[in-house]
Amino acid sequence: MTKPRETPAVPSRHPCDELLPATRRALSHRLATAQSQGRAPTMTAAVARGGELVWAGARTGVEEDRPDEDVQYRIGSITKTFTAVLVMRLRDEGVLDLSDPLERHLPDTGVGQVTLAQLLSHTGGLAAETPGPWWERSPATLRPELSDVLGDQPRKHPAGHRHHYSNPGYTLLGSLVEAVRGAPWHEVLRREVLTPLGLHRTGPQPKDPYARGWAVHPWADALLPEPAQDLGLMAAAGQLWSTTADLARFAGFLLRGDERVLSPASVREMRVPYAPAAAGNWSGTYGLGVSLTRQHGRTLFGHSGSLPGYLAALSACEEEDLAAVVLANCTSGPAVETVAADLIRTVADAEPRFPEPWRPLPEVDPALLELAGPWYWGTQVIGVRVRAGGALELGPLSGTGRRSAFRPEDDGTWTGLEGYYAGERLEAVRRPDGTVSHLDLGSFVFTRAPYDPQAPVPGGVDPRGWRGLTQA
Template identity: 70%
Template structure:
């Protein structure tokens, strides 16, 4: 990958203009933003109501529910180590909660049917001592919907996931977070409590340009749902990790799984979904993954576009009024449209297995023609020879078979069936038979092929 060049002056000005308008119209005491390209920080900017005191990319803000993505990474690490399965009920690893029938995957995707908030006082503005146990976090009636039927955002659900991490790891959530994510990724300015320099949280009067300081509570058991403080620089690095993975923390395949929609969409909101600890939105021909966050005094947004190789972060210290998620998405769009990603040069494969090469080209599923192509990573791609239709990428399994990575055939196994003389008879994919010609007379098509073959319609 080539080193990303500095953004063009016109692009930098457009980014500055966007955050200047956002800070003014959102009446935020301060706003700090950043853009990353191909894993590198390429732009930062800030606006502030105090002359000469603009925050830089290393000033901490509270990031609210972006914390959930960090917690989700910890859970996926446990899965990848074989310590749990996402299909496991919570009760298997964290008994006695009263919500034990919910699976770990459902908690990650907010499809467990749990309440959005805790019972009692507004948890973000009250002492954690009011909720010393999971019983106080969940209350006597923790469910609002049938389990697994719909997406219903749940802060208590992520408290359960944080407690799950502690139960399986045997260490506090904070310790696991620091040792398994923050230190390996070099996120030295991300922490559970504020570290100077940091912004103060403010509420802005809705009808007057006056301020009120917001309290900054330690969230206690709710920390895995929204405790963290971070910076534009650290979050840009975290977003880069969420794009490509890092084997010291989580593989590319696992972060891709996090970015894959796992929850049903809500009526009227077909362009937004939720993966495993990450929001997924579609618009303007672009798919973004990331998370939004808010706590009293702070709003935050983090988005990435894998296709564009871009990440964007926006942080502000106001309770409401400034849509940080929209600002971050706009920053990403500005760069993507002004400076489209320059593709890597085409290069031939260094080597190819002749037995795989002979499988390339056209195949027929019934009368529909598809094409099998080799991919640069050693896998194959199967999709329409032309036009729209089912398309999937496949990973080589090392035994002459391939497993689908996406699309209709995700998880399905593709294999070449050979005759006794070693020649290829057909491809088998999830019981579908793909042949070299449409309904050839010797094709092993289920149900057989009419012996009289193709014919015209008698007049």
């Protein structure tokens, strides 16, 4: 074997001056350290901001392998996020509801009462793996039917009670997509997601150039080739090959949506925590097809993946509009999830995101402007701000408290979008002369003065009004 030698980070083929030289060097150094300490034959990474690739690099210890952002690696369970997008599309079309039991759309599985949302969030209680030989390293012909994937005891926990990661659960979702669409999972994925998003280097089979998969001996600097099995029915759980450039583009879609595939509201819904956090682990949970973690004061979402010979991680941060992808061709070693999070932190700390410039509204509705300013819920002062499109924001003026943005509805009310008030109805109640008496938010009455006697405060207001201690 040729003696491995290090090579410098491969420069991005998408030059961008947005990142400072010191930041680019810090990213390259983090990648180099991860490849060296993790003993990965090759490792490639990319960072995107605002949907654009701003840095890409690679390290290799194998003379003949010089990866860049166009070289394919197996991405393992990042495939699950793609499958989740297909299910969300069916929901948005009205074909199904996430609360539907699986049986309604894919009968005779034996686990049909588990809901689609539970399968997406790994809360259906299904087994983590298939029965029989390790499915990632054995032929798919050993599992020709769903019954071979699920086995005789597919349930390990009551549905909805805990997060228990399940590869067979995503096989069921892939089979659901095939049953509803009447086409193979990978064809539906290509037509409905990959092609519209321009992910031309992502697919179920490798296409040159691609990285070979290796096992690295734990106690010697030696390599062993890993088999690249076709996963058959398990494809929807981990079959895809992709590149750092394609995955960075996919991460941009997960951040902001694309009406050709999924709306911004739907991709945002995927990022909402759905699974209960495990005892003692309040920093991480799972949404609908994406994992969620809290690191270094920032919320990250994405997914990791592994198959024999490959490791992968995709991580994104909404507040910084940043995404990072890390791929390696070894079975174990480098902590690619940590590396991806570190790449995001490096850019975010060194070059914080510029806020959008403040711009005045083109037009202001006087009826909306009448709602702006301080209101009182009991004695707590609350601020209401008018935003574009007739939206409102409500929150405490100081300290902690409930806050939410509100979406305007056609009937003149607003619907809460987050936190305690998510889904709750806000109404401006007017007097006979048209002036605003109070705000009604899910039975809470907000008044212009604390306990305004002119408003219908629940329980009434003492007619003697406010007083000093000696007047009580």
